[in-house]
Amino acid sequence: MADDLEATLLGYVWRAGLPADEPIMRWFADPDRSLKLRAHDHALLVGRREYHVHRDRGWIEVRDYTDPRSMRSQFYQPD
Helix, strand or coil, X not given: CHHHHHHHHHHHHHHHCCCCCCHHHHHHXXXXXXCEEEHHHCEEEECXXXXXXXCCCCEEEEEECCCCCCCCEXXXXXX
């Protein structure tokens, strides 16, 4: 079940066309890196970044916790 959800969420991320420097895009090139799935809110975690998949719109919300003062999110969407 978790593998199916992970694959589905990764598909949304791939189609959203995030920049190549995003850690999750580097994960696609080297999938042995740590990737965590948080199923209750459809989030993928790579390092200190969270990738929330808004399945209704196909959007990806990126939250970067490397700077604790930042509360902003970046949104990516297909097209």
